[in-house]
Amino acid sequence: THWTDMLAAVLLGLALQRPAPLIRARAGRASVSALASDVTRLRGGAGDRTFTASQAHGGEKIDPASTAVVFIEYQNEFATEGGKLHGAVKDVMESTGMLDKSVEVAEAARKAGAKVLHAPITFAADMSDNPNRGLGILAGVNDDKLFVQGTWNAEICESMKPKAEDLVVEGKKGLDAFPGTNLEELLVRHGIKTVVLAGFLTNCCVESTMRTAYEKGFNVVTLTDCTAATSAAAQTASTGGTYGMFSRPLTKEQFLAELRG
Numbered sequence: 001t002h003w004t005d006m007l008a009a010v011l012l013g014l015a016l017q018r019p020a021p022l023i024r025a026r027a028g029r030a031s032v033s034a035l036a037s038d039v040t041r042l043r044g045g046a047g048d049r050t051f052t053a054s055q056a057h058g059g060e061k062i063d064p065a066s067t068a069v070v071f072i073e074y075q076n077e078f079a080t081e082g083g084k085l086h087g088a089v090k091d092v093m094e095s096t097g098m099l100d101k102s103v104e105v106a107e108a109a110r111k112a113g114a115k116v117l118h119a120p121i122t123f124a125a126d127m128s129d130n131p132n133r134g135l136g137i138l139a140g141v142n143d144d145k146l147f148v149q150g151t152w153n154a155e156i157c158e159s160m161k162p163k164a165e166d167l168v169v170e171g172k173k174g175l176d177a178f179p180g181t182n183l184e185e186l187l188v189r190h191g192i193k194t195v196v197l198a199g200f201l202t203n204c205c206v207e208s209t210m211r212t213a214y215e216k217g218f219n220v221v222t223l224t225d226c227t228a229a230t231s232a233a234a235q236t237a238s239t240g241g242t243y244g245m246f247s248r249p250l251t252k253e254q255f256l257a258e259l260r261g
Helices: 002-016 032-043 086-096 098-112 136-144 183-189 205-215 232-246 252-259
Strands: 067-072 115-119 194-200 219-228 248-250
Touching: 067 098, 067 183, 067 205, 086 098, 086 219, 086 232, 098 115, 098 194, 098 219, 098 252, 115 183, 194 205, 205 219, 205 232, 219 232, 219 252, 232 248, 248 252
Parallel strands: 067 115, 067 194, 194 219, 219 248
Antiparallel strands: none
């Protein structure tokens, strides 16, 4: 069966469009069925989805008991004067009033019985835990030493400090709030079906998280005036474009009206 396993490894490698050696290491000590299991895992099988196709919750009515509002990166680095990135988002923050509106949403969500989650991002001082520090926006994080753990810059801003009943997502190092964190665990543990997103940046971390939540089968809502990007054009491109492809975009007032029934 050694040659059978070797052949299966090569064929499966081709099917994955990956080099055969990636899987060949299993040949001679694993069955074809085990190799097939590897294919499912490497491709990202059903296990990557929180809900199956028949269980997905997209488009459902908002029920506070199964709703979580996830506030992404309301940290001094972005939200407060003196933060290294505040100047880049200040104009959009002021144009939408997103910080005051976010405070209002958080308070209303708690009162209605919905869960409030905070998803900060932090890095070691030497950026050794930055998952892609040589490319794109994470290269900028690396070069400018942003969101360094234990500093004022990385702290959640004063007006959005978590309350005792809130939940804090741990382990966020990249743009999407799901990979490497306990976000999905928290959502599942608390029976969440609707994920409501707000925060920074509109077209980066909020959008990345929105797309994954959508793929996982959650009912996804984005709060268009509780987000901020680095320009009005970037803000509009997301809130008036891509958000509608992967979520139901609502204003703060529209969301609160539905939350309160």
